[in-house]
Amino acid sequence: MNRRGVRYDMPLAQPPAAPNLEQRGSQFGSTTSAPSNSQKGFVDSLTSTTGAIDEWLGELGQPLKPYLPAIGRILVVLTFIEDAVRIITQWGDQTRYLRNYRGIPYFLTVLLLASNVICMFVGSYCVISKRFLLYGTGALTFVVVSQALAYGLLLDVQFFSRNLSLIGGLLMVVSDAFVQEKRRMGLPGLPQLDNKDRARYIKLAGRVLLVFLFLGHLVRTKWTITSSLFNVIAISCCILVAIGYKARLSASLLSIVLFCQNLWDNPYWNLDRNHPNRDFLRYAHFQTLSIVGGLILLINMGAGRISIDEKKKIY
Numbered sequence: 626m627n628r629r630g631v632r633y634d635m636p637l638a639q640p641p642a643a644p645n646l647e648q649r650g651s652q653f654g655s656t657t658s659a660p661s662n663s664q665k666g667f668v669d670s671l672t673s674t675t676g677a678i679d680e681w682l683g684e685l686g687q688p689l690k691p692y693l694p695a696i697g698r699i700l701v702v703l704t705f706i707e708d709a710v711r712i713i714t715q716w717g718d719q720t721r722y723l724r725n726y727r728g729i730p731y732f733l734t735v736l737l738l739a740s741n742v743i744c745m746f747v748g749s750y751c752v753i754s755k756r757f758l759l760y761g762t763g764a765l766t767f768v769v770v771s772q773a774l775a776y777g778l779l780l781d782v783q784f785f786s787r788n789l790s791l792i793g794g795l796l797m798v799v800s801d802a803f804v805q806e807k808r809r810m811g812l813p814g815l816p817q818l819d820n821k822d823r824a825r826y827i828k829l830a831g832r833v834l835l836v837f838l839f840l841g842h843l844v845r846t847k848w849t850i851t852s853s854l855f856n857v858i859a860i861s862c863c864i865l866v867a868i869g870y871k872a873r874l875s876a877s878l879l880s881i882v883l884f885c886q887n888l889w890d891n892p893y894w895n896l897d898r899n900h901p902n903r904d905f906l907r908y909a910h911f912q913t914l915s916i917v918g919g920l921i922l923l924i925n926m927g928a929g930r931i932s933i934d935e936k937k938k939i940y
Contacts, residue, residue: 693925700918701794702749704911709745786841793834794919800828828929836863869932880920887913
């Protein structure tokens with residue numbers, strides 16, 4: 626006998642045979658179905674293919690990786706810099722519109738536009754220089770909200786969805802600020818969230834808001850045979866970004882599609898300077914570039930801890 630009570634020269638007892646699940650199921654009137662080999666093969670093939678593409682994109686973008694955060698932050702604030710310059714160069718037209726068509730008193734009009742210009746320049750500097758990021762993004766968020774209220778564009782689906790995506794890009798900047806911030810913020814005596822905990826929730830909100838631009842575009846676009854494939858791909862990538870599955874790959878596809886679509890839909894440079902639609906196209910063009918910047922930050926930082934990609938690493 627050895628120390629476990631079994632002799633080496635004695636045959637081991639055979640384990641009992643496993644019951645036949647199909648026979649048991651037939652006895653109780655039901656059968657247990659398992660995924661077919663073809664379904665498993667398709668899922669495994671799709672997973673391996675997307676993984677290979679993701680790895681290839683990572684290797685392709687490796688030289689740009691050190692510069693991605695700076696590129697993303699610059700693109701995020703690009704629309705605010707353009708808007709501040711436009712307000713200054715078109716001061717008379719802006720004050721006249723808010724006073725005559727929106728019914729805002731002249732003093733409040735001047736105060737609103739001046740505060741917006743200051744917030745946009747100061748906030749953009751904070752984001753680009755990575756100093757006082759929380760205050761800078763807060764100032765830029767104030768600009769987005771105040772302009773939406775002042776110009777009365779909250780009911781415009783395209784404008785509303787684009788601004789939600791823009792706020793999503795700002796939240797991606799904020800999540801980076803919370804990760805770098807070492808101190809805790811909150812009221813004494815109350816439960817406080819660690820900065821990394823804040824970053825994961827803010828990054829989740831930023832991911833969800835970033836895809837609203839595509840959703841707003843899909844609501845207003847006319848579905849045709851040629852655009853159906855693009856719309857299906859865009860919806861699929863939006864869902865994957867929101868839930869955090871293959872987020873880097875999906876965000877890369879969205880940023881490429883959005884950049885190309887922006888050049889096609891908003892070519893303001895082709896219009897004359899006095900054309901009435903030139904300013905609208907230019908405003909939409911730079912806002913879309915800022916949303917591309919938010920997607921670039923997502924590509925650089927990843928989906929965060931509240932995502933399927935992160936759960937797959939754990940389990």
